[in-house]
Amino acid sequence: MTDPSPTTLWLLILGTAAATMAIKAFGPVVLGGRQLPPAATRVLVLLPPVVLAALVATSALADGSTLEIDSSTAGVAAAGVLLVQGRHLLLAVLVAAAVTAVLRLLGLP
Amino acid sequence: MVHADHRASFRRGVRLGVPFAAVGLLLSSSFGVLAVQAGFSPVQALVMSALVHAGAAQFAATSIVVTGGGVVAGVVAASLMNARFLAMGAALAPSLPGGPALRAVQAQTVVDPSWAVANNGDGTFDRWLLFGATAPQYVGWISGTLLGAFGGDLIGDIERLGLDAIYPTFFLALLIAELRRPGSRGIALTGALLALGLVPFVPAGIPILVAAAVALVGLAR
Structure with a gap:
């Protein structure tokens, strides 16, 4: 595999930046500046838990287009127990990485 | 003029953003290491983090180009990972004042943790809290990329260190806070x-x- 050329990488960087900025701006530019009807507000209230749950599920249990349970799944689960108990995020993150690293050291995927 | 309550919101945002900034620093170090291994110069990795500031998009775009997928496929993959910002932006829209250009600029401060902590739970957002929470995370994101891009040899294999477990844990923390709402x-x-x-x-x-x-x-x- 040859490394991508600097030009390819600059195009990728600028293209990704432009797309990300446009996506972030879209909602506020198109929908902003006016009062939304109550039904729309009821939908908006539900967006955070749904989007975050989908992000957690896909980042912990999938790799690209395949569902996959590996050492990191156990690490994330251990961190989840700590977070539910109200422990600090940094502690949870360190435990997640440590559990994952130890399981891999033992030869698990 | 910035009102006193705006300043208080901003400061509260900064305090809430700091732990996420520390986690973001670990994530962006991973990005710096992977980007340089993929053929990025350290400056390119840094510019990408400064302009994009969205981990999933950066990892996705990089992995596509490394596997020979091309620029267009890389940008599309990044955009798909960012599609959630369409939903987040729609939720945030009524809470941002000003004309379209000003709203577009304010919307650039949206990153997942800031958006989640700025959520008032009644369909509105505290925008100064959003700005405050993003400020330390942006600094952390750039610093981590610097560390990873220039010090990758010291960090070594990301998966061996279990650093890939950090990204889902980060979102899990945000989710658990949301689940406390009825x-x-x-x-x-x-x-x-x-x-x-x-x-x-x-x-x-x-x-x-x-x-x-x-x-x-x-x-x-």
Whole structure:
């Protein structure tokens, strides 16, 4: 595999930046500046838990287009127990990485 | 003029953003290491983090180009990972004042943790809290990329160190805070299961966007 050329990488960087900025701006530019009807507000209230749950599920249990349970799944689960108990995020993150690293050291995927 | 309550919100945002900034620093160090291994110069890795500031998009775009997928495929993959910002931006829109250009600029400060902590839970957002929470995270994101891009040899293998478990843990912390609000658990579970069910069949990033549509049950409440 040859490394991508600097030009390819600059195009990728600028293209990704432009797309990300446009996506972030879209909602506020198109929908902003006016009062939304109550039904729309009821939908908006539900967006955070749904989007975050989908992000957690896909980042912990999938790799690209395949569902996959590996050492990191156990690490994330251990961190989840700590977070539910109200422990600090940094502690949870360190435990997640440590559990994952130890399981891999033992030869698990 | 910035009002005193705006300043208080901003400061509270900064305090809430600092732990996420520390986690973001670990994540962006991983990005710096991987980007340089993929053929990026350290400056390129740094510019990408400074302009994009969205981990999933940066990892996705980089991995596509490294596997020979080309620039267009890389940008599309990044955009799919970012599709959630369409839903987040729609939720945030009524809380941002000013003309379209000013709203577009303010919307650039949206990153997942800031958006979540700025959520008042009643369909409105505290925008100064959003700005405050993003400020330390931006600094952390750039610093981590610097560390990873220039010090990758010291960090070594990211998976061996279990650093790939950090990204889902980060989102899990945000989710658990959301689940303390009434009426959110059933719908969160539905969204998660729907997203997982779609994973084998659609490109990465799309399952999250489709799952967001579950929030439409709010119309019937």
